[in-house]
Amino acid sequence: MDICKHCQSKSLAANKLVESEIEELEHSCVSVDFLQGEIIFKQDALSSNIIYIRTGLVKVHIKGPDRDQILKIAKGPTYLGIPTTLGDKVNNYSATSLTHVSVCFVDIRTFRHFIENNSEFAYEIILDLCKEELSYYHRCVNQLQKHSAGRVADALLFFADEIYLSKTFNLPLSRSELGDLTGNSRESVSRILAEFNQQQIIQLKGRGIAIINHSLLKEIGKKG
Amino acid sequence: MDICKHCQSKSLAANKLVESEIEELEHSCVSVDFLQGEIIFKQDALSSNIIYIRTGLVKVHIKGPDRDQILKIAKGPTYLGIPTTLGDKVNNYSATSLTHVSVCFVDIRTFRHFIENNSEFAYEIILDLCKEELSYYHRCVNQLQKHSAGRVADALLFFADEIYLSKTFNLPLSRSELGDLTGNSRESVSRILAEFNQQQIIQLKGRGIAIINHSLLKEIGKKG
DNA sequence: ATTAAAATGTGATATGTATCACATTCCTAA
């Protein structure tokens, strides 16, 4: 079928694979589509495949002592959950689709095989892991030290600048999920968004958001 | 000198190196000792070496919007800062010795060379990165969702169970640093420790700590 | 030994944010 060979959303690592490896990949890779709100993989279940998000938006979330914590919003094309698949026998967190999502499940043995036989592939995976970890450090420190409004501001900027690349977008999360992402209660999120709306920093209509004063939002995000 | 060949604290990855690679390592590896409180590498400086802690305790910390955040306490033997060295040109965080520390600086080109030529080495590094990331996820969620006392309890248990392997130990951190680690103010840390002492959960004398009621401390850590 | 500087302890107060309670709006299914 040449699915992988001509895949439009190949990863940097997959680009390092040679012809024969691409062929191997095609035989041990399954493409699955998810509707919005479906569980792609679940915390505590056995982890047996490397997940590659071709298109769509996914939330990665983990059970906290109190409530669900959204670790990140991932946008295809990207690998998802390499750490939880290679680093442990069971998933340390869950992934749920936020939009229609197209996913490739790659057999872990094949993936491992690539790492062991193609050092360029391995190096790209290592770089990816490193960058992920660095960005997570920054995210986490921001979460820990900023005040609620700053965290919500950051989240809005993240969606505008990194996910939708537009000042106008529809939030793919409920208020409650936005709380799980930013470490706020549902009510606080509501209040903060209402406040931003009031101050003409954003224009709010349900989940529809238009960022009006981008620089001020950035200021709020920076100050905490 | 055969420094590396007979090194007592070789990493899992380094154990996969063949004779000739070990030799290469010896030529591009410098061993340096640090006293307590010295900076091993500094945030925003150019990152040009992979750091391997042979012995000693190190704090990894990052500048937050508000104050310093201690990302983790690392204990040799362990790699330190692979993400910040491979993932970016400059260090994304700092490392400071908490005790006498013996460090190997490995030239990044040599390290990269190993990854590219020794797939078992690469795989061990990948596993290490994955496990680091997973443990960081859990740490971070705990930090975000637990209450102050729970976070301090966790920190004490961490030192007892994972660093010193003893119920009695001397904290390698000031109250203020313990605050940076647990996301509390210096004053709150003082109060919480005093409270634990009062309730006979720990016995406190300056930085000297004896854990008396381990299970209750664990309970506090779990509940938040 | 003496003194200065740093680290720590502790009460009073301020503040940010969760929680509770309930009203309102939105969405879906019959």
Add this chain to the structure above:
DNA sequence: TTAGGAATGTGATACATATCACATTTTAAT
């Protein structure tokens, strides 16, 4: 079209924890 449930908005209140202010202790330097 209506009914019922889910999602959301909003005020009042409670609570955890930072901050401020200052006392006390410890540590290091002379």
